[in-house]
Amino acid sequence: MDTGDTAWMLTSSALVLLMTPGLALFYGGMVRAKNLLAMLMKNYVAMGVVTVTWILVGYSLAFSGDWKLGDWGILGDLKLFGLGEFNDRQLGTDNAVFGLTIPDAAHMVFQMMFAIITPALIAGAVAERMKFSAWVWFIGIWSIIVYAPLAHWVWGGGFIFSQIKAVDYAGGLVVHINAGAAALALVLVLGPRTGWKQTIIRPNALPLTVLGAGLLWFGWFGFNAGSALAANGAAANAFVTTQVAAAVAAMAWVISEQVVHGRPTTLGFASGAVAGLVAITPAAGFVSPLWAVVIGIAAGVLCFTALRIKVAFNFDDSLDVVAVHLVGGIVGALLLGLFADKAIGGVDGLFFGAPEQFLRQLASVAVAFGYSFVVSYVLARILSRTIGLRVSENEERQGLDITQHHEQAWVLGE
Amino acid sequence: MKLIIAYINPFKLDEVRDALRETGVSGMSAGQIQGFGRQAGHTETYRGAEYEVDFVPKVRIEVLVDDALAPAVISAIETRARTDSIGDGKIAVLAVEDVIRIRTGERGKDAI
Numbered sequence: 262m263d264t265g266d267t268a269w270m271l272t273s274s275a276l277v278l279l280m281t282p283g284l285a286l287f288y289g290g291m292v293r294a295k296n297l298l299a300m301l302m303k304n305y306v307a308m309g310v311v312t313v314t315w316i317l318v319g320y321s322l323a324f325s326g327d328w329k330l331g332d333w334g335i336l337g338d339l340k341l342f343g344l345g346e347f348n349d350r351q352l353g354t355d356n357a358v359f360g361l362t363i364p365d366a367a368h369m370v371f372q373m374m375f376a377i378i379t380p381a382l383i384a385g386a387v388a389e390r391m392k393f394s395a396w397v398w399f400i401g402i403w404s405i406i407v408y409a410p411l412a413h414w415v416w417g418g419g420f421i422f423s424q425i426k427a428v429d430y431a432g433g434l435v436v437h438i439n440a441g442a443a444a445l446a447l448v449l450v451l452g453p454r455t456g457w458k459q460t461i462i463r464p465n466a467l468p469l470t471v472l473g474a475g476l477l478w479f480g481w482f483g484f485n486a487g488s489a490l491a492a493n494g495a496a497a498n499a500f501v502t503t504q505v506a507a508a509v510a511a512m513a514w515v516i517s518e519q520v521v522h523g524r525p526t527t528l529g530f531a532s533g534a535v536a537g538l539v540a541i542t543p544a545a546g547f548v549s550p551l552w553a554v555v556i557g558i559a560a561g562v563l564c565f566t567a568l569r570i571k572v573a574f575n576f577d578d579s580l581d582v583v584a585v586h587l588v589g590g591i592v593g594a595l596l597l598g599l600f601a602d603k604a605i606g607g608v609d610g611l612f613f614g615a616p617e618q619f620l621r622q623l624a625s626v627a628v629a630f631g632y633s634f635v636v637s638y639v640l641a642r643i644l645s646r647t648i649g650l651r652v653s654e655n656e657e658r659q660g661l662d663i664t665q666h667h668e669q670a671w672v673l674g675e
Numbered sequence: 676m677k678l679i680i681a682y683i684n685p686f687k688l689d690e691v692r693d694a695l696r697e698t699g700v701s702g703m704s705a706g707q708i709q710g711f712g713r714q715a716g717h718t719e720t721y722r723g724a725e726y727e728v729d730f731v732p733k734v735r736i737e738v739l740v741d742d743a744l745a746p747a748v749i750s751a752i753e754t755r756a757r758t759d760s761i762g763d764g765k766i767a768v769l770a771v772e773d774v775i776r777i778r779t780g781e782r783g784k785d786a787i
Contacts (some may be wrong), residue, residue, distance in 0.1 A: 461726045522720050568722050
């Protein structure tokens with residue numbers, strides 16, 4: 262065991278946890294005041310629910326063993342149910358699973374924070390209309406039947422890693438494409454907000470959104486640089502590419518706004534930064550800082566463009582989870598297949614003489630999107646038929662804060 | 676007694692308050708409001724969606740005065756709130772039946 266690595270991984274775990282409160286504020290500022298607390302709750306409750314599903318079965322299904330169909334690793338086993346095996350080895354003294362230099366417990370808790378924020382990302386799509394109880398059931402089940410298998414395929418030795426040979430440094434597939442595809446599925450089942458496209462729906466407090474984006478940016482250093490699973494040069498490179506892509510994408514977004522709308526917006530800067538962070542996530546440890554600039558430009562311009570063509574589709578992805586996370590995730594996962602450099606992360610892309618890597622990345626994107634979309638859609642339909650996904654129209658008009666939680670965000674007077 | 680209600684630009688509030696002090700008024704109230712008049716609204720853009728927002732932010736001030744002081748107060752607001760551009764606002768003057776100071780129970784002019 263390496264104490265430096267362990268210290269960095271525990272720090273990174275705390276950084277990644279902070280991203281969920283950051284995400285809550287990022288989304289919370291964008292909804293109407295009557296739905297602000299309900300939005301914060303949809304994010305925070307992911308910390309409550311997924312922490313438990315992860316230690317019970319999620320981590321084990323993702324990272325313990327490899328149940329195969331032919332040569333294709335499909336799912337982990339339940340040997341680490343409740344982290345029981347950890348105790349047999351004296352909790353946290355070595356990493357038996359992957360031979361890392363950090364304790365099992367450090368690896369488990371780092372991965373837990375990813376499992377928490379991924380379903381929380383979906384919350385932006387269902388804003389202002391999804392019932393709290395339905396949300397809790399959805400993310401609890403989803404974290405086990407969608408997140409854990411996908412994490413296994415990519416990071417737990419499963420087929421995306423071993424057969425398709427695609428790579429994903431910190432979660433372009435597992436986190437962002439996964440959440441974006443699930444968001445799309447939920448929105449299709451849920452339907453648009455009452456009054457959508459008829460009334461003006463404006464953000465209630467963009468300073469919260471900007472603060473949230475700042476916390477996300479800060480936490481993302483743990484997300485990407487922590488994904489080195491050690492305190493080393495790979496972590497430092499991922500740290501640098503993360504900063505570069507976020508900065509460049511934020512500027513690319515506001516420059517696009519200046520060209521199209523004549524004004525750079527605060528919300529645009531915050532959105533662009535997040536888009537850049539999303540896109541660099543799969544590539545952070547595989548590309549050089551200069552290629553991170555290109556990824557940042559692509560993320561800023563393409564995610565901004567995705568918003569503009571969204572109006573052509575008739576679905577109410579309220580806070581643009583598809584445009585930012587699905588599109589941003591795909592941009593990063595594919596560009597890594599072009600710009601990856603063996604000298605940096607052990608993998609070459611098309612520009613470095615390995616065109617097959619781009620095709621592998623393309624295949625992995627299709628698998629991640631397809632699996633997440635289909636299973637999320639079926640789960641949403643089942644919940645819709647049984648407990649119901651939406652609040653009543655009357656409750657929606659009153660706002661989710663009062664009707665779901667008996668609280669108000671901003672109270673006038675003393 | 677008169678209740679003078681004025682709708683003015685928010686950036687004129689401090690100037691108007693200072694002018695009112697000089698006239699000798701004993702108090703005033705101010706609140707942030709939104710409204711529309713001849714002044715057009717404005718455009719807001721959120722993630723590429725452009726909205727026409729009709730309401731513009733204004734400040735509404737209310738001053739209770741004795742009849743004798745009313746012309747000076749009206750003129751102070753009129754001159755100090757004016758920028759000669761659209762959206763400078765309006766002044767309304769209302770007759771007041773009675774005024775009561777809650778602490779002492781004084782009525783009429785004494786309560787102003």
